[in-house]
């Protein structure tokens with residue numbers, strides 16, 4: 221048994237004072253206090269409904285007191301009138317013109333009338349205390365009307381089925397409970413999963429944005445007995461409006477079959493796609509709208525980043541994109557996945573891709589492909605007379621897809637560096653030349669995809685299931701607005717995706733289910749990539765031909781192998797002499813003729829690559845700048861400007877170009893800032909040899 225404090229008393233016997241210690245008087249107090257507290261809690265649970273009851277009792281008592289103390293009647297009348305006016309103004313402001321305002325005003329006026337009358341004639345004046353009966357009756361009627369208004373009798377609060385399957389929600393009946401008294405429904409419509417309403421919040425006296433909170437979504441979800449994530453509140457396009465969408469059915473219950481595998485597809489996909497139009501890769505289960513993945517628009521090719529945690533549905537999204545791209549007659553796809561590449565191998569085997577590099581063994585091939593694509597950007601830039609390269613059959617949008625990007629760049633070795641340089645060129649210059657890129661990874665950090673320069677130029681992002689909401693910011697940047705929390709939005713289901721462009725949401729939905737490898741191969745079979753334009757094929761020459769033939773054209777694994785000084789010897793690669801396409805040691809007659817025949821094209825390619833790699837800085841100025849920044853202590857902007865003799869703005873543009881290439885860096889802030897060579901500068905100050913070592917070509 222638990223010991224009482226009194227039991228520990230030093231002065232026995234304890235029996236007496238132990239009993240006294242639990243004085244029954246306090247129990248009585250406690251009980252009263254408990255009752256009062258309970259009553260208060262009961263009122264506070266539903267104040268709008270219950271507070272008028274103790275209020276009515278207090279008002280009745282106040283009538284007695286007024287009479288007892290003979291308060292001046294004119295004083296009470298004045299207070300009553302003022303209270304009525306204030307009450308009218310306040311509720312009009314909060315709830316607008318309606319039953320609430322007139323009800324409150326009538327209640328305030330009646331209260332004033334009762335107090336004055338009770339004061340003058342007494343609260344029980346008239347036969348059988350008529351005054352009190354009048355008070356009771358009026359209060360009963362008033363409270364009854366108030367209660368009816370609150371509970372929305374005559375309006376159905378639950379979604380009711382109007383015709384067929386369409387649920388209808390009486391939104392306005394909920395507004396008081398949601399703290400939105402005075403709001404008004406502008407329009408509402410049934411969705412495939414529930415209902416959506418556009419609401420004007422102007423009458424609430426609060427800003428629309430204050431309603432777009434998690435707490436609000438939770439409150440609404442409570443009323444519909446649904447998950448928080450199925451209530452979406454967004455600010456409307458116009459200030460003072462919000463859009464609330466409630467999903468009453470599970471949006472992710474069933475996967476959406478791929479239309480080409482579904483005998484009765486809801487969305488029809490054209491047999492021959494047009495890469496200039498958005499590609500349909502899924503559907504929004506709520507609206508039924510197709511989920512559109514843009515690979516090209518009037519500005520040129522898109523550069524995508526697809527991010528999701530493992531098992532988030534990246535490969536399935538990519539399969540959808542590849543399915544549409546390979547169905548297009550104006551697009552040509554190169555696929556790279558130097559990890560397991562299970563799906564990509566099937567696409568390759570189907571013959572629908574122009575080139576592919578699958579698995580870790582083909583990492584070098586992948587890099588050569590990227591370098592060729594980067595060189596192609598330069599070639600198109602030089603020869604394309606249109607402002608934006610317009611894709612058509614035989615003159616295609618060139619899309620390079622890199623799944624598992626980190627497997628390509630994370631090792632940080634020479635191959636990774638070459639890949640990064642090529643990716644930088646493609647992302648920074650490929651857009652208007654219609655050379656697109658789709659990078660797929662598990663994270664959206666710059667590190668994950670080979671550097672901030674690449675990430676900064678990826679203009680579109682697809683976010684699937686993420687580990688944390690903040691991961692979206694890594695991919696999209698801090699500018700991200702109105703994105704759903706992709707860690708929660710899909711309720712843990714794979715394939716749920718948010719598509720963004722320039723930080724805003726452009727599509728939300730679920731990808732079509734396309735994961736069976738046999739189905740992938742079957743879809744790809746019989747599809748042929750569009751041919752590239754002949755001048756590009758000629759420009760790429762042997763390297764492209766070798767890649768097409770499945771050979772790995774020798775690239776430039778070491779700088780010596782490509783330096784003119786080394787041109788007399790075979791280039792050793794991996795301990796094994798491999799014929800070098802451009803630096804053939806002792807060429808046979810036939811080979812020499814072939815090399816000569818292509819020398820013009822190689823020169824062109826070299827120039828294009830050099831341009832792509834060095835950006836716009838002229839060689840002489842670049843050498844001067846690099847010499848300056850390599851001095852101890854670097855160089856201030858003014859010194860550089862003066863040394864090269866160009867305007868400050870031109871110099872600054874060039875410095876930024878060089879910084880993007882990792883050749884210079886700015887240390888310090890403001891006036892004290894100085895340009896330096898990067899800490900791990902490889903002293904490769906010659907743009908020409910840099911291009912050679914990066915691209916394995918020499919004039």
Ligand SMILES: Nc1ncnc2c1ncn2[C@@H]1O[C@H](COP(=O)(O)OP(=O)(O)OP(=O)(O)O)[C@@H](O)[C@H]1O
Nearest residue numbers: 475530531532533534535536714715731732733735
């Ligand atoms: N749209 C979808 N509808 C239904 N289920 C899907 C959808 N997309 C993906 N899934 C399911 O999720 C699984 C994982 O998808 P997927 O292989 O595309 O993920 P991933 O992100 O590529 O994973 P990993 O990083 O492991 O390669 C699929 O096998 C499939 O069962």
